Amino acid sequence: MDEDERLKGAELSFSKTMASDAYQSPRGTRDLLPEELVRVRFLEETARDLARTFHYQEIRTPLFEETRLFSRSLGETSDVVDKEMFTVPPRVEGSLSYSFRPEGTAPAARAYVQGGCPASAPYQKWFYLGPMFRYERPQKGRERQFTQFGVEAFGANSPSLDAEVVDFALRFFEELGFGAELEVRVNTMGDPEDRERWKGQLHDYFKPGLSERCSDCQSRIERNPFRLLDCKVAQCQKLNEGAPSLRSELAEESAAHHAKFVATLEALGRTPKDDPGIVRGLDYYTRTVFEIHYPPLGARSALCGGGRYDGLVEEVGGTPTPAVGFAIGFTATEIAMAELGLPKPEALEPFQRDLQTQVYCVAVSEEDRLATTQLASQLRAARVQGVDLDYRNKSVKAQLKEAAKSGARVVALIGPDERAASCVCLRNMRTRDEKQVPESDLLTELLALLEE
Ligand code: HAM
Helix, strand or coil: CCHHHHHHHHHHHHHHHCCCCCCCCCCCCCCCCHHHHHHHHHHHHHHHHHHHHHCCEECCCCCEEEHHHHHHHHCCCCHHHHHCCCEECCCCCCCCCEEECCCCHHHHHHHHHHCCHHHHCCCEEEEEEEEEECCCCCECCECCEEEEEEEEEECCCCHHHHHHHHHHHHHHHHHHCCCCCCEEEEEECCCHHHHHHHHHHHHHHHHHHHHHCCHHHHHHCCCCHHHHHHCCCHHHHHHHCCCCCHHHHCCHHHHHHHHHHHHHHHHCCCCCEECCCCCCCCCCCCCEEEEEECHHHHHHCEEEEEEECCCHHHHCCCCCCCEEEEEEEHHHHHHHHHHHCCCCHHHHHHHHHCCCCCEEEEECCHHHHHHHHHHHHHHHHCCCCCEEECCCCCCHHHHHHHHHHHCCCEEEEECHHHHHHCEEEEEECCCCCEEEEEHHHHHHHHHHHHHC
């Protein structure tokens, strides 16, 4: 019995005994097996490639941080801190509480300060790519572990940098194959003093109709009335129509910043849509905020969110440093791409190629196995890609079948005759042509076949 048959038997008896207690990945998470990873790798490579173009350098921060880093910077009343953190409470009294990172901006700001950047090199353009964790109700486009591609640019307050960041995010989607389906919605959150005045106005405006609003709005009004503007409940959204706008409270400088940001974006050929409803769910934003939406996804249509956060570095212990960035969520991006039939198949080809066997080494008899193993090792040392062979005691016929099934382009076969003559039989799996090749010419002949 070869290994395949043995495993099939074992699988059959396992599924008979297997009941509902089989292990599952946690709710809101998913495994990415090799085939599924092809699309994600395409997104990741596109991100890295563009980061090089825009000249942003990669950073990696821990997957968990002190809980208070997030509660202070994102805000106690933000949904993320209030309801969605994966938190490990202090293990002994007086020790620290940690949380899996729900986002990457606060960790980047912490790393910027801890790395001494404010004094040594305040202008930094960084990107990160990795998992974030939010204890949300899993639904279309929302997961409990999801990937973000984020960029953070520290040390410059120019509105042109805000425009660069938005242009970067849009370029990412264009590289994936998106056309005009996406909408970039922009707004300004002003400076803290502007917001303080606006906060009072919003509070007074919302208070009378509060009983008609959802319970979230009712609990948020005192602590953070901006969040009422961001409510996704239809009835509350209706009640928001006509709410006072921050625009009338903007100081001259932040109004000028916004105008220059929008004008620069337009000069870059972009068509931002001014949307005073974009208030973002995190407290650290100042001035520019923006989101990129794929409208068919509905309320949860944001593929990307970002903005300026000029107070955050100081908040986490550094000297005042302006900064701006974005994060793109891969989950919603993947859904939008699937709906649009993206990416084009040829974009995935290089990643699919990595999954394919290129050369399958076949041993005719048991005595030829060692020579076949040595051959595979020799090809791998020469960095031939996708070299494989049988370890499951398959007959020569079954090995050839396996080679065909794997999609191998070339079979390299060794039998007693080949060993005696110090050569290898190369079979082109497409044309079925075979040829005995002396060991000395093996690599050249094989590479030529792979290039055909
Ligand atoms: P955010 O808007 O909270 O911003 O998240 C950015 C994107 O991450 C969202 O537009 C969405 O696509 C994705 N996302 C968020 N939560 C989930 C989830 N539970 N499941 C799947 N995708 C999700 C931030 O995180 C800020 N740090 C962005 C930023 C960077 N601002 C300045 N720099």
